[in-house]
Amino acid sequence: xxxxxxxxxxxxxxxxxxKSPEKGLMFVEGSINGKVAKxxxxxxxxxxxxxxxxxxxxxxxxLQKDMGRMKAVNSEVLPKTRVANHVQVKLGT
Numbered sequence: 001x002x003x004x005x006x007x008x009x010x011x012x013x014x015x016x017x018x019k020s021p022e023k024g025l026m027f028v029e030g031s032i033n034g035k036v037a038k039x040x041x042x043x044x045x046x047x048x049x050x051x052x053x054x055x056x057x058x059x060x061x062x063l064q065k066d067m068g069r070m071k072a073v074n075s076e077v078l079p080k081t082r083v084a085n086h087v088q089v090k091l092g093t
Contacts, residue, residue, distance in 0.1 A: 007047065010044075010091065011044045013091060014026065014044055014091060014092075024043060024044065024045075025041065025042075026044075027041055027042075028040050028042055029091075029092065030090050030091040030092060031089070032059050032061075032089055033061055033087055034088065035060065037059065040089075042091065051084075053081075053082060056082075061084040061087060063082040064082065065081070066081065066082060066083040067079075067080075
């Protein structure tokens with residue numbers, strides 16, 4: 001339930017940042033784990049966010065091994081290698 005409230009709050013904030021109330025893919029300025037991240041690509045309808053391991057290291061994220069699997073639309077099932085939980089993300093002002 002907490003995740004749904006977070007996503008709803010994030011969607012409201014992103015709608016405020018946009019000039020028109022469109023939904024979908026957008027680029028915004030923000031911070032990840034307290035470090036400035038320019039041109040963060042975000043989508044208003046997602047439940048998970050993805051980042052390269054190199055960028056995660058630059059941002060100081062603590063990566064943990066993960067044995068799960070994931071599947072994106074129109075792709076094969078792939079194993080997840082690392083996960084960073086409880087990451088603070090701030091979008092816009």
